[in-house]
Amino acid sequence: MARIGFLGTGEIASVMVRTIAADGHKITVSQRSEAVSAALAQAHPGLQRADNQAVLDNSDIVVLCLLADRAREVLSGLSFRPDQTVISVMARMSVAELAGLCAPATDICVAIPLPPMPLGGTPLAAFPDNARLREIFGPHAQIHPCRSEQDIAAHFAATGVLLPLLDQIDVAAGWLAGFTGDHAGAASYLAGLIGGYCELLTGKDAPGLSELRAGLGTEGGLNQTLSKALKDAGTHEALKDGLDGLRPGLGLPA
Numbered sequence: 001m002a003r004i005g006f007l008g009t010g011e012i013a014s015v016m017v018r019t020i021a022a023d024g025h026k027i028t029v030s031q032r033s034e035a036v037s038a039a040l041a042q043a044h045p046g047l048q049r050a051d052n053q054a055v056l057d058n059s060d061i062v063v064l065c066l067l068a069d070r071a072r073e074v075l076s077g078l079s080f081r082p083d084q085t086v087i088s089v090m091a092r093m094s095v096a097e098l099a100g101l102c103a104p105a106t107d108i109c110v111a112i113p114l115p116p117m118p119l120g121g122t123p124l125a126a127f128p129d130n131a132r133l134r135e136i137f138g139p140h141a142q143i144h145p146c147r148s149e150q151d152i153a154a155h156f157a158a159t160g161v162l163l164p165l166l167d168q169i170d171v172a173a174g175w176l177a178g179f180t181g182d183h184a185g186a187a188s189y190l191a192g193l194i195g196g197y198c199e200l201l202t203g204k205d206a207p208g209l210s211e212l213r214a215g216l217g218t219e220g221g222l223n224q225t226l227s228k229a230l231k232d233a234g235t236h237e238a239l240k241d242g243l244d245g246l247r248p249g250l251g252l253p254a
């Protein structure tokens, strides 16, 4: 059992708390974010709410779930301990900057949880790899260690594909619903198909991406025809350009 504190109780803190809530840890969350913290306390008996310094004082592992600009204001007014582990899930804040703001704590890592985490087995990118992160979240996620500060910043950028992918499901579901009249059913059908391919790709003895693409890419077939139409319309270049557009905000080289 660990004593774990969450600073900033918004969407992602709520996801992380729900992931580990049944593991018997002593969890304290920022009282701020009244609606979310109150709902968590009601859903998980034993979970404590406290002001930010009390969250730190009651925790051996502190998970930083604030927006980075707010964290710069908030953290400088708080006292950390040298024995604490700090796990930051914040985009746009490096380990070096965290080390300054969270001193004298030195066991610091950055991780990228995402909302499907409570389902179990989703990737959790982290830099540097951290024993306490593995201990707490390893049973629930596939820890994906990054090799450098730059790598984890690029992984943050890569998570930006999620909404565009959901957008594509939405557009295709709208098209399909033009025939069926059932947008939700169409979205569920497409998500189930895509989910099946994602499971094939990430499962045990997974075929490679190129093998799966080849299987779908019969010359003149439906998938190959639509894929070519999108590529010819510039969607691949637009995706790469869009990812490049995220570089400056994440401190990645141009």
Ligand SMILES: NC(=O)c1ccc[n+]([C@@H]2O[C@H](COP(=O)([O-])OP(=O)(O)OC[C@H]3O[C@@H](n4cnc5c(N)ncnc54)[C@H](OP(=O)(O)O)[C@@H]3O)[C@@H](O)[C@H]2O)c1
Binding pocket: 007, 008, 009, 010, 011, 012, 013, 030, 032, 033, 034, 036, 052, 065, 066, 067, 068, 070, 074, 089, 090, 091, 112, 113, 114, 115
């Ligand atoms: N959402 C995701 O899927 C996701 C995934 C990976 C990483 N992240 C990172 O996680 C961080 C938080 O994102 P989020 O989506 O969870 O944002 P969010 O829902 O807006 O949560 C941030 C929370 O911080 C609270 N807060 C603001 N000032 C505070 C203070 N002085 N003391 C304590 N709490 C304070 C806010 O409370 P009030 O509501 O009271 O203002 C808010 O609930 C960001 O840095 C983001 O990059 C998010």
